[in-house]
Amino acid sequence: MSYSPRPAVLRLPSATIFALFFLPLLLPSARSQLINTTIISNKTYSTYTFPSFYSVNNNTNLLLLKDADHSQGALQLTPDSRNQISFLLNKSGRVFFTTPFRLWEDRLSPSDNTTKYVASFNASFNINVFRSEGTIPGEGLAFLIASIPEAPPPGSEHGYLGLTNATLDANPDNRFVAVEFDTVKQEYDPNDNHVGLDINSVNSTVTANLSFLIAPVNATIYTVWVDYDGVSRHMWVHMAIVGDPKPSAAVLSSPLDLSDYLTQYSYFGFSASTGTNYELNCVLSWNLTVEMIPDDKSRMPTWKLAVIVSSGVLAVMIVLAALLVGLYVRRRKVGDGPSAVVLGMLKSLPGTPREFEFKVLNKATNNFDEKMKLGKGGFGEVYKGMLPGENKAVAVKKFSRANSRQDDFLKELTIINRLRHKHLVPLVGWCHTNGMLLLVYDYMPNGSLDQHLFEGPDMPILNWERRYNVITGVASALHYLHDEYEQRVVHRDLKASNIMLDANFNARLGDFGLARALETDRTSYAEMELGGVPGTMGYIAPECFHTGKATCESDVFGFGAVVLEVVCGRRPRSDIAGFKFLSDWVWKLHREGRVLESVDPRLEGDYVPADAERLLLLGLACSHPSPGERPKMQTVVQIVSRAVAPPAVPHFKPAFVWPSGPVEEGDAGPSSRLTSTSSAVMSSYYASSAEGTSQYLSQEGQVGPRDTSISTV
Missing domain, CATH: 1.10.510.10 (Transferase(Phosphotransferase) domain 1)
Incomplete structure (x- = not known):
């Protein structure tokens, strides 16, 4: 049976409803989609809705990469201009929702055995794969879950659907799961009109033939439902002409444990390509509901969550007051000059990684012990650290007061903050406390070249x-x-x-x-x-x-x-x-x-x-x-x-x-x-x-x- 969480009816005070409705409108990430949070059976689900894509500010809510763009209210995963046919050939593009989701975690069972808990999700979207009359379609598109929201690799055109290339295909380090809607038959495909489950490769793990054409001569908009149940570790894909109800039978059904292939925090999006033949790979709307797995430190009992929600306006007022007092105290400590500006800019950066407390990093590096020092760069020193309680090794870059300024810190963070590529050192987080500037990176166990x-x-x-x-x-x-x-x-x-x-x-x-x-x-x-x-x-x-x-x-x-x-x-x-x-x-x-x-x-x-x-x-x-x-x-x-x-x-x-x-x-x-x-x-x-x-x-x-x-x- 398909898992499809439905929004629960929550009875909240009217003032709380007012606050929950208007506060997201003040956030940059909420301007082009409606955010709705529901609680069902003690589980929290967040829903993100893009009814259209007429106004897309790249890298705010959506990240458009390589040949992807938006026009006429749609995400154009590959170019949409037919004025110059050569411009449409051999292209690949990706689009990601910039918010990462924690899709699984290790948990201890009552018998003290470690088990994995995997989140459930539902995605529905309208697609239009358009080809000009008399032309042959090519190549297809995919709904994508990737560990890194990076651009398609070089050579990802043709049958690689913007997912991989001849060198990387089937590499377990790819760490992606995709549902492909393929319109060209490759040697490993069953036909030129099928849906498939792709895991680190375009050679699908499971495929299913379709009784209707993905790219018919007469342009047709389809609604696709991708449902995943983290408890049973199973995925279902349904597909129908837009406006028709969700079919009872899935076009594709397969067991799937996302935790085997994806990192804990992963990104949802789309990918597509063209080859020597072309088509317009368009996504017209997108709804995404994801079960939210909280960080270990932020998890709380259900009764506490109910008390917080029912507090309504009082809770909102307390939070706002605490923020104002905290900002005032920090300004008194750090000053009203560049430090306060840096802090404000850090908070407003899209996709900013985790903010660490200084005491956590101080403990991780054993009080920045010289024995933990990995090296020294142009703007500071770097220490190895082990995050307490997380068993995760990191490299902590400590900006030196003597030879560095706050804008050096900010310049580095604003650049590396949004870069996503498997051959870049990943940024884990940052810390700015009393003038102390720290960047936290993944630790590289084999050192430098x-x-x-x-x-x-x-x-x-x-x-x-x-x-x-x-x-x-x-x-x-x-x-x-x-x-x-x-x-x-x-x-x-x-x-x-x-x-x-x-x-x-x-x-x-x-x-x-x-x-x-x-x-x-x-x-x-x-x-x-x-x-x-x-x-x-x-x-x-x-x-x-x-x-x-x-x-x-x-x-x-x-x-x-x-x-x-x-x-x-x-x-x-x-x-x-x-x-x-x-x-x-x-x-x-x-x-x-x-x-x-x-x-x-x-x-x-x-x-x-x-x-x-x-x-x-x-x-x-x-x-x-x-x-x-x-x-x-x-x-x-x-x-x-x-x-x-x-x-x-x-x-x-x-x-x-x-x-x-x-x-x-x-x-x-x-x-x-x-x-x-x-x-x-x-x-x-x-x-x-x-x-x-x-x-x-x-x-x-x-x-x-x-x-x-x-x-x-």
């Missing part, structure tokens, strides 16, 4: 497969920052010590202390307030010394330095064969047809020569002195995934010439301030040979130490 490359015989050598996967992961993360996130983000400090390795040695790009989001009409970011060119020697593109600007092209230069570093097992600034820079030595070997001689000898020949040459040529192409000649990250991803041939690299390293192209209007200020010192800067840059030392360049052209220790997040 440079530790494995350079920290001596006690650290195991990374084998070739892991090295290649690290480069692939970093490329995917940087492509997301440059091209797939709603804003273009420039990392500005890409280096081996900022690339972390998780338990499976997957790359996780971290340390966003220098990262900045570019305005939509700009291609570069200039910031002179740091007193020089931000970044680390050996990874800084040569044009940055003249412009004082960070760009996507300068990020690519840093990526190229990392690629050569990983393949050769040497730092970007290495004294070798009379060269000060690794790239110059590799370029010489490339010119002489001996480029594979640069591969790390510690691998003892255990590598794939074709892949090694592919990466070495890619590293040189990214290290091109002219920013315009470096490949874009979309091309880089295709190269490392072996989808296209390695780049063509000249045998002789081109000379650096500035300006390399037209000067961007409005750029004269920063450029002119640095032009007078550019010769001194470049001279110092190429003369300095302290291996592995992170440095900065002042506006006077002086080279000096910046930070020689490990940056961990």
Whole structure:
């Protein structure tokens, strides 16, 4: 029998109803959907309703990724313009509801055995898969539950429905569950018109043929019901023409334990793709009801919850009074200046992670014991911590009062707060207490990439497969920052010590202390307030010394330095064969047809020569002195995934010439301030040979130490 919770009739005081109705209207997340909370059999359910999508503010309630958009009151999961057919081909898009839901938890049974409790949910939505008369539909859409609300991976067009690609398909790390509505037959599909249950793969676990066409010649709107019972661990899918009642028989029914495949907190949304054929994949409305599993600390007995609800206006007044008093006390402690502003901005950020109490993090890090210190970055120190009562290891970044300001903290948080990608270090939460600024990240048990490359015989050598996967992961993360996130983000400090390795040695790009989001009409970011060119020697593109600007092209230069570093097992600034820079030595070997001689000898020949040459040529192409000649990250991803041939690299390293192209209007200020010192800067840059030392360049052209220790997040 299908599980379908129905809203209970709650009899509340009229003043409470008034408060519950109007208070959500004051919240940014409540402006485009009605929020309704009901209690049924001691369980709390929250309902979110999107009757249409005429007004969508991206990344407020909904996150539209890659080729997804909205128009004419619908979510267009793939482009909807038919003015240019080529624009509709080979596309993929995703849309997520920005609120994560706790879908399962471990609980102790009366016999002290640990069991999993899984939440129930119901989703209903109207879809219209439209194809022009006489055309063949392609490819389909899916209702998606994912652990990370990230953009579709590169290569997720065609039959991959924006869910996965040829490399990632069936990878358990995908951590998604989807219900697909497929309109093209692949070799693993039963036909070209079916519904299927997809778990980490587009090769469906269960499929069911449909007696009606998903994409008929005459456009038809269908209502889909997806019901999941967490108690019986079962999912049902019903489908009917809009306006018709919910059928008694499900088109698909399958046992499913979400806790086996998803992380505790996951996101609901949709995904779709097109291929050599196209269709318009539209979602016209969406209702979502989810059983709310409270955090352990917030769970309370039913009688207490009833008392709180029945208190009505009195409870609302007490809460508001407490907030006002708390704000007043905090302002008295911290001041009415920037601290209060920071706190207010943190509270208002969409999708902000968990706020920690300082005492919790203090206990987790054993009072920030030096023995718990993992490393030191440009803006603070990082400590390992174990959250009390949660058995979860974290890395706590403590911003230093001496060399950091509150806006540094806020800049990092506002960027990493909304980024969602499997190859970025996940942000867990933050803390701001009495001027103490802390960011909490997932702990990466295998440390940083440079530790494995350079920290001596006690650290195991990374084998070739892991090295290649690290480069692939970093490329995917940087492509997301440059091209797939709603804003273009420039990392500005890409280096081996900022690339972390998780338990499976997957790359996780971290340390966003220098990262900045570019305005939509700009291609570069200039910031002179740091007193020089931000970044680390050996990874800084040569044009940055003249412009004082960070760009996507300068990020690519840093990526190229990392690629050569990983393949050769040497730092970007290495004294070798009379060269000060690794790239110059590799370029010489490339010119002489001996480029594979640069591969790390510690691998003892255990590598794939074709892949090694592919990466070495890619590293040189990214290290091109002219920013315009470096490949874009979309091309880089295709190269490392072996989808296209390695780049063509000249045998002789081109000379650096500035300006390399037209000067961007409005750029004269920063450029002119640095032009007078550019010769001194470049001279110092190429003369300095302290291996592995992170440095900065002042506006006077002086080279000096910046930070020689490990940056961990």
